[in-house]
Amino acid sequence: MPELHGGRRLDQPLLGRRRIEFDPDGFANGAEKLARYLGTGRYLGIQTVIVVAWIGLNIVSWRLQWDPYPFILLNLAFSTQAAYAAPLILLAQNRQDDRDRIALDEDRRRAERTKADTEYLARELAALRIAVGEVATRDYLRGELEKISAQLDEALGTKKPSRRR
Template identity: 65%
Template sequence: MSDYRNSLDTPMATRRRRFRINADAVGAMAENVARFFGTGEYLFWQTIFVITWIVLNLGAWKWQWDPYPFILLNLAFSTQAAYAAPLILLAQNRQEDRDRVALSEDRRRAAQTKADTEFLARELASVRLALGDSVTRDYLRREMEELSGLLERIEAKLDDESAARIAREHGEHGGHQSSEFHEPTQGDVVDTHHRPHN
């Protein structure tokens, strides 16, 4: 039988923390310190401090608080390095977290942009297909001109057929073909099967 403390449905007793540290505030301070350590201003003032320390301890014979080999100065630099290294690491960790979030956001935006581009490409292809099947103004005008010419030829052929029929009827009743009736020549298309015989 497993211990009740490891059961998922049993809440574990939480310990109250006496001191709560604001991680964001500590991280912001660490970034500021690390940023300051990486400037020329810090190196300048640290150099002035070290030179002043050494000169005062070498020149003041009565008040040498840190005589050669400057053990107190070395201890101060060791303490500074002991705090500076974790602060720099903390600043780097925060920067890595920001870079990770920015990279995730960039990937999300890239995926969204790719999806939008593919959607626009599909829409453009469908529009091109629709425009390929649609009738343009020039095409419609050309088709209308061809249709108008075809109708004119058909009307001319019908007129010629009517004239030929009247000529045949007149020839049968009058015994001869009148001089005012002749072979149809108005249309572009002439049917040879209905041409009147002499």
């Protein structure tokens, strides 16, 4: 029998303890949105205004000087931002690469189908051209009928003028 530890059994799950549910796709979508935002001019403009205000307040105001000249706190903020932004951007790039790979495979399959359809239609067109070449045309039939008519006229002894053009 399992041992009791503090009045509870070790082979039983804890009741009432909730686990944090983690949605990897939701996190990745959020990372893509953040990566897209970090690459915009709007974000760079806002960040520039904040940095200029930070430095300006720390240089001009003697009372509010919370981060003196080497601006170590500002460097720490940038380092923290870079430490979080870089993996999120890489995650977004990997997902984009996956989407590009899937789209490329789909394009290849579509191109192969199109090529196969084109080759099939070319073969069918060639077969139709050959078949049409073997079919009697109107001029051919007219010529044959005139020959038969001339032969009948000779056999019957009546001669009609030919209507050749």
